[in-house]
Amino acid sequence: MARPQPQRRDSKPPDGQDYEFYPLTGTNPIRLLYLEPDTANQTLRYTLKAADLSSKSLLVYNCLSYTWAYPQWDKISAVPIDTTHAGDRKKRIDCDGKSIYITENLEFALTRLREDMASIDEDRQERTPMWIDAICIHQESDEERSVQVAKMDEIYRHAQKVIVWLGPEDKDYTSTAVDVLSRLSAVPKEIWNADIPGGLKHPEIYTRLGVGPIYESEWQALGELLMRTWFSRIWVIQETFEAREVIVYCGKHVLSWKQIVEVSELLMVTGLGQAIMEFLDKLTSPLDEEGEEDGNDNDDEETVGSVDDDVGGDVYVGNTLNNQWLFESLREQKEDLKLETLLTYARYFGATGHSDYVYAMRGMWKPAHEDHQRLRESIKPNYKTPVEDVFTAAAYASLIEMGDLNILSLVEDHSLRAARAREEHVANKKERDPKKEKVRSKDLPSWVPDWSIPPIAETLCLNPRPKMGSERWTASKGLPYTSPAEPIERRLRVKGMFITTIAEKAAREPEFLDGIDGIDDMEVFALLELLSNLLDHPSSTVSDLIDSFWRTIIKDTYRDAEAGDEARQAFTSFLTVRIFEIENSLVDPSSPPLETLDSQTPPANDSPHTKLEALLNNISARDATGTIPTYQTVRQIIEKEKENMEFTGINEEDKFFAESFRSAYLGRRLFYTAEDETKGVMLGIGPDSLKKEDEVWAVAGADVPMVLRPRGEGKWRLVGECYVHGIMRGEAVRNGSGGQNIQDKKGMKQVMDIVLV
Template sequence: MAVPPGQTYGYSPLPSETSIRLLQILSGADEPIRCSLEVADLGDEPLYDCLSYTWGDPLYHELSGPQDIRRTSNERNNLITCDGLVLCITENLREALLQLSRDASSSAAGRGQYQRQRLIWIDAVCIDQGNVPERNSQVAMMNKIYQAAKTVVVWLGIEDVHTRAAIEVMNRLSSIPPEKLKVELPPDLDDSEVYRALGIPYVEPQQWLDYAAFLQRSWFSRVWVIQEIFVARNIVVFCGSNVLLWSDISTSSQVLRETQLGELLTSVATTAVNPSWVKSSETSTTYVGNTLTNPFIFENMRKKATSLNLEKLLVYGRYFNAADDRDRVFALLGMREQSLVHRVPYHIQPDYNFNTQQVYTKASWATICEMADLNLFSLVEDASFRRLQNLPSWVPDYSVTPQTHPLSGSPRAAAGEGRWNASDGLRWEVPVQMNLLLLPVEGIRFDTIIEFAATAAEITDLHQMETLLDLLAHYPQSRYPNGGTPTEAFWRTLIKDTFRGRLAGEEARGAFPLFIALRVWELKEALGSLRDVIKYSEPKPSPPDQLTKDLTKLSDVYSQTKAAVSDLSTRYTDGIIPDWNTIERMIEIGQDEDSPEKKDLDRDYDHIAESFRVAYSGRRLFRTERNYIGITAQSLQEGDTVWVLAGATVPTVLRRLQNGNWKLVGEAYVHGIMNGEAVRGDGVKSEQILLE
């Protein structure tokens, strides 16, 4: 619908730095929507509400039938009148304004009540989006705008086929007493024992899917939501005509987070969308950052407002969506100012004149200054996962969801509570002057990488465990440099010396042979399945058919793996690498549902598999010239160098560039130098270098 010439609404400049525009809805329940804008000053404490919503399609469609899907455009092609002139807004905002035009004091299915103020602040209408200086200024004060509002009104979108059942499930979950969340539940949502233990009525499978669809609406993954909810004094939630309590949404999400229900619902919902999906040991069991538990994350952040820093906020922001990648930083800055730890010499403000790479670099500098160390390096993803190609190597790509777990955890451990301090004894100071291209660092050049094994994906999907075993088989000496055995360094490194969230001990050592056994079992299963495909396929394949080539290749992998296991189990008799007969016995127990040993074996395998996944995802095993063993980012190359840098609690792998500068490859766990060992000793000298 075209706008007649001369009738488009024109914004007048705001009179002061604390001025805002507020919208008054003048129309009733029917279109056309009529409204008016008036200017107010935050210093005068005006009475108003704020709208929190998403510009694009608000619904999650993957669990809906084709006949139930109504897609919403994010184009601003819906016309309303403002002070007699035309404003263009998105379809979802139009639906929100229509709902707010109606009498919203009663609820069709929810439990909330809401009486709106005369005025409401809505970003798309109250900010002149085409005026970059004004946009910068208003975005910088959004935390104050939302904090001053009487109520933040959350608009989740129109009601759909899932809404009524989802609200019923939400109400049931939010009624569960906190003490019942500590019970161990059966791993099946269809098991009546789940509901008896929680004290709630049975939830039908379709109702669970309805609830999953509700929690995966777009609003729950929108990055601006974090700040809008964080500073809100009061929150009311609309889903169509349903007025919901925020406490019900966040509490029910907490139930998912603190019990097995979140993981179970994730599996059920994922399988419903993709029936061929199978949960494996490499699948995340915590589902960090998934929208099913985002409401709990929001509420948890509100409760921990005084302990937040920019680094934590940037970590959280990576699990949310933004139409403009710069907003993954800008949407969080207001929350940083709310924190009592705001004590930084370098400030960053929203400025859309800078491109995404510049914004991310500025945010990283600000984080380094605020935290007074270089542990930001632990948030840098492997180069293969980066989307922005022109970022400095030491700057995380905040536009991508992390694919690896930082070695020291995320968020980092409190001061003095971390497991490692590789640079203990080295002094680091914040650089005096910011440079958007180069970062000066100082540290110990420790050793050079000469050999490495397969990635996690290659080990899981291509059964290349033999590359891990080969690295151990090639180990040239009988003792590890720090005095232990090569096998001890090997298994501890593969799980970053961490088991069930703690320092790995005898329990982890006893469970590690299961890791080897189950990898062999997966290889045998893949080989048998491929043989069956060839045996029963019609017409029969004839060489050089691809299936035959794959079978030959996989058979070679099997032979190499068996030979490596046999060689290592003979050479090292400590049981870390079990012999072939022991492996076959473990596999036999694992397949015997009646075996009394199976339960313990399954439990131990789950724990060691999770420890390996957390440590090794996105990384690979390596050996250095001095025969140290470690893991680092999977894009490493021969000749990359292990450094211990002042200000970084874990070692770092760097690559020398032709111009003499260096680039960051990734953080590293290197067995034997995690607590200052590389820094101490005669003749150790530090060097100053530049990172690009």
């Protein structure tokens, strides 16, 4: 019989690697790594043996879950750490007398796991092997990688244990972090919902949780542990998803997976996780990266190194402290998980190859209907498939499974795609890797979400989806919907109804405070400037505009319900606090106190104080609803509270309105539309990168309106979802005809075929 030939290599292995990988044969083959019995000297020797997951005899092995990259959270180090090549395979192991090269972190893991791999299983009287992706999969064979990655869910599901390796311990942090983890895990769940004060220094936090004080150095240690690279890897979701038992190693420490999950959830529920992230962010805020190019306005062309000059200043900060809880949350609901949910979670993790954002989630997607199995096959791992096709296939599979087009709400703002392309371009140049320097940005269709980008804005109607029949918005109600045909050339054919055109958008900052940074929610005054300019519009009453305004900037949602009079009154508190903060940032320490400005030392006519006063008084004088207070009213409220030197709010309603505003407006921009025949001028909030002359459409199958940009010849680019007050429950469709007898209704808006490109 002819000797089998080694597999063809699609890429070059590390220098010095001479192990020959032979093709895997059998029904469902994998390789397993065994530690050789002879360990008299300190050199560890291994052997690889083929096994079959379909074997009738019980296959016993463990899986290792780790990160190829630098394992520790390098930002917290006092000395800069170059992690650029931490994921390179440069450490040699002896396997069957040949050389295989692995990453440094995997070498640490194998050394730590030596005793585990050397122990004898009492039932089988032999050593338990390990499955480790970097060794058991021929990394230079695209074909084998594709086949093996497609069955990783099965590999981890059959494993006796999943061993998590977080990396070596840190002498300054790890022991302390393990102690804090133990203390917090002992807090009973029934008191998690206690009203915990903000920040980390308030002693009441620890009284209410029933634990002793936790100092900043201890929070820092816990942060270092829970921010380790492993927790942000996309593949670890799948690796722990089906695990029978999870054991966590960090250097010499063995941690409880249950404790990690419970503490992560506690941090999320109490808000302490956000407080820790803010604390760590202050400790680790980096200077601006060198080499960033100036932005250009390229309409909506997404090229490497270019960013729309109207790109927002919001920067997403991922809260990795929540990821540990997300793991367990996915495990608990695994029987009902939809692809859309999985892909949404994927965006909060990291992957070296962008296709892995889809491939890692595919392993956990178990379609309920046989018809959807074909869709699952359409995203079967194949590393030769362009990432654009992988993302497009995943988006189409998801919208077919869900039976609507609400996946369009998951499309991130164009500015984020451009910013991500620039970041990757700069990073690749720094690595000085010729292959990576030539990597272009993804050329995705506008309707396909980039699953590799964490979103800034919260979606208007998803995350999680409401139960069937309890949807908050039904903007396309009345439009006939059928599942679109499979995309050709990545183009999606849908139906929709044109509603109106965007006439103007708000500035990002108010003109009178131009150049003043660091004040939360300052942009609300830029929105008031836009409102002030609209008050003379003949087709809309002032009262209607003001009512529409305050509802729109919070997407008509206050404390998770439809906004009412309570929210309108809270708007006054919200404005008052913002004005107090602005005045504090503008006042000269040598000038008279603010409370004397009105009477003793009037500000100059062109001062920010005067312009702010004029803006509020102009709107308030015409506001019969009493929603917008005069500047003098605001000053009186502040005067009344001046004994509270830290004046942080009139009442907690300010906090609730501020939360509603941030939830609705972060990553978005206020706009008003061209005059509508029935509703006059309408106010809305939409993607930050929207422009004048963009169009608002009701798209069949989408619960919220969409901003589209005409490209000619019946094609449009999706800019993103939007909220437009007065049309969120199908009003525009009903007034337009909704596709019923549209040929007989002259002048009515018609349902049209749309090609999204």
